[in-house]
Amino acid sequence: MRTRVGYAGGTTADPTYSRIGDHTETFQVDFDPAVLTFDELLDLFWAEHSPTDRQWSTQYAHIVFWGEDAQRDSIAASVRRLSDELGQTVTTQARALDHFYVAEDYHQKYYLRSDRTLMRDFAAMYPGAADFRESTAAARVNGYLDGAGYAAALLAEVDSYGLSAEGRDALLRRAGIPPNASCGI
Amino acid sequence: MLFDTRTPEATRPRPPIDSASHDRIETATFAVG
Numbered sequence: 001m002r003t004r005v006g007y008a009g010g011t012t013a014d015p016t017y018s019r020i021g022d023h024t025e026t027f028q029v030d031f032d033p034a035v036l037t038f039d040e041l042l043d044l045f046w047a048e049h050s051p052t053d054r055q056w057s058t059q060y061a062h063i064v065f066w067g068e069d070a071q072r073d074s075i076a077a078s079v080r081r082l083s084d085e086l087g088q089t090v091t092t093q094a095r096a097l098d099h100f101y102v103a104e105d106y107h108q109k110y111y112l113r114s115d116r117t118l119m120r121d122f123a124a125m126y127p128g129a130a131d132f133r134e135s136t137a138a139a140r141v142n143g144y145l146d147g148a149g150y151a152a153a154l155l156a157e158v159d160s161y162g163l164s165a166e167g168r169d170a171l172l173r174r175a176g177i178p179p180n181a182s183c184g185i
Numbered sequence: 186m187l188f189d190t191r192t193p194e195a196t197r198p199r200p201p202i203d204s205a206s207h208d209r210i211e212t213a214t215f216a217v218g
Contacts, residue, residue: 008216030211031212032210032211033211043216045215049218055218061216061218062218065215124197125195126196126199139201160201160202161198161202
């Protein structure tokens, strides 16, 4: 699993945060369908926003993009299902992905960047910005710092993140877990 | 003199979870406001 944030959906060439033009702030997830399916990701997407709200802004619109026909078909089926369940029109857009523009480095792994102890470890593992952005460990730590996930799952894999003892303790502390806890909690 | 733009060497090994998950198969793209 890897993640990155960026801009998509518009026509403005080479968008940036200050010149986003007609693009929308977007994120990508690289995933292994043997572990997590696209339909499961779609369920999370629908649960994370209100799909019948009126959309006021292109920059902050709700959009699901498809990259291939199978994704388009899954999206269409899930929109039909959701619309039936809610009895309302789904206003979230579904569109073919034309081009994804990776956002500036300072937007990537936003929560992780605010932790100096953890960033010392990640800077030592990934001196290059692109390698850091594409790191599975960085994506997972960033998610836990944002309050996602479960304590037991974090404890089960924290030692695979390559952190120093200080970094490990900082992550568990931020996640509200005692540093000497075991994954049986 | 020109600036040295080479990426510095890593001083810690890359984490095991990264090397275990490099067989990317699919990409999903979302915007959630």
